[in-house]
Amino acid sequence: MVRKDLVIIPDDEPGVLARLGETLGTADINIEAISAFTGRGKGLVHVLVDRADDAVQVLREAGFEVKASRDVAVAALPDAPGQLGDACRRLADAGVNIEQAYIAAGSHLVVVSDDVERARQILGG
Template sequence: MKDLEIILENKAGMLALMGETLGKHKVSLEGGGVFNNGAYSIAHFLVEDANKAAKELEKVGIRVVKINPVIIQKLRQDVPGQLGSFCRELANEGVNILTQYSDHSNQLIIVPDNYEKAQKVSEAWMERWWSKEDYSI
């Protein structure tokens, strides 16, 4: 999975055009969101085939700024404070979170500034939180 960073003109129908274009080309959106930023909106969407998605969006005049690698992190929903704790561990390793959203499976999606460091933190987190009996923070 990859994150598409997209600039949409902030006017009626642009998100519809994006969704219709991707649907027509059998590209499924697995999570993401759109955020108003004045005359334009910044969108981030999780897709399986990012190169195909970017190619088709560019054909209809939708600007794909970047294709980003993502960290897909399952947090324990039954333990309060998981988001803060995981993000603190990333920060302690010097990883800045550029974008954060959830996918359709309630997993945390992170676009980090340093994918390799973030991946190591994520792997350690998964080992610690999903393999132990004591889930207290």
């Protein structure tokens, strides 16, 4: 299954993540990972969901600005010291540049890179 990282740029105000979560929950779309930051009056949210195409539509209809939907590699990591370093070293040694990475539920590494297919092959995800 092709997995996608959705990039959302909301205004920085109370309740935005609550509304995002409620919007996806009402549509029966599961959030598998999320990363959120704010700065200069805006938020930057990366979210991995089980149904990306549906999520984009639902979020846009709810007024969220979905800036991108990018393919990702998702790989299970053992929950032990050094596993992130090992996975990222394998990518680096293969010349794959990591543009973004975060850990999802269940110790899964989510990677956006300059070569997602190669990253999937290397990580086995």
